[in-house]
Amino acid sequence: MKGSSRINFLFDPKKDWENFFYVIKNDKWGIPPEFKGLSENEIKKNIQFIHSQNFFRDYPKIIRENWEPFEKRFFKIIEKIFNKPIAHRKYKAYLTTMTRCPYFYKKNDPWFMISFYNSIPSIFMTIAHEIFHMQFHAYLGEKVRNMIGELKMDYLSEAITVIINEEFRDLFLSVQRDPSREKIRGFILNEWKKNKNLEEVVQKSIKYIKNKVKFHGEH
Numbered sequence: 477m478k479g480s481s482r483i484n485f486l487f488d489p490k491k492d493w494e495n496f497f498y499v500i501k502n503d504k505w506g507i508p509p510e511f512k513g514l515s516e517n518e519i520k521k522n523i524q525f526i527h528s529q530n531f532f533r534d535y536p537k538i539i540r541e542n543w544e545p546f547e548k549r550f551f552k553i554i555e556k557i558f559n560k561p562i563a564h565r566k567y568k569a570y571l572t573t574m575t576r577c578p579y580f581y582k583k584n585d586p587w588f589m590i591s592f593y594n595s596i597p598s599i600f601m602t603i604a605h606e607i608f609h610m611q612f613h614a615y616l617g618e619k620v621r622n623m624i625g626e627l628k629m630d631y632l633s634e635a636i637t638v639i640i641n642e643e644f645r646d647l648f649l650s651v652q653r654d655p656s657r658e659k660i661r662g663f664i665l666n667e668w669k670k671n672k673n674l675e676e677v678v679q680k681s682i683k684y685i686k687n688k689v690k691f692h693g694e695h
């Protein structure tokens with residue numbers, strides 16, 4: 477895609493409530509530590525209070541101002557990693573009061589969430605992580621899915637984001653950790669450093685997953 481891509485930072489209470497209800501129903505870990513031990517109603521009141529604060533509604537603007545100096549370089553690095561143009565021109569990043577930050581890869585309207593409870597450097601890390609996922613889906617997803625199926629593709633698409641730690645070392649202050657995929661992440665990083673060819677790393681990782689990673693129901 478010609479020209480540079482952009483992230484629009486937004487707050488939409490509807491989107492945050494959707495995430496809240498998802499978290500309450502499916503995903504207990506996504507409740508911020510601040511809300512642990514509170515009843516659903518108490519959490520709701522807290523969220524309503526947070527939403528009503530000016531600083532919260534202004535927060536997307538503050539993030540935008542901090543993100544601005546990085547944006548061009550950020551997308552250039554992503555392009556270089558994938559050796560492909562950025563798949564979308566516009567991304568929406570919605571603020572959420574949860575720690576769960578889902579992403580929705582849609583062809584014309586890709587969006588993801590960033591957590592109010594994260595620091596700005598850590599929000600930048602979320603951005604890198606989610607955009608990396610979307611690039612992966614845009615250029616490699618179908619191929620990888622056909623080779624190893626949905627579950628293993630998801631596993632790979634999480635593990636391979638370790639490349640962010642390496643390539644954004646000087647741009648962001650924080651690194652993302654993922655203890656559950658430590659071994660394969662070590663493998664991926666090692667392969668990546670050899671000649672920084674993503675397709676090659678993906679092929680090797682697929683072999684690694686087939687031979688070394690056990691999934692539920694497999695022996």
Ligand SMILES: [Zn+2]
Nearest residue numbers: 605609633634
């Ligand atoms: Zn992820």
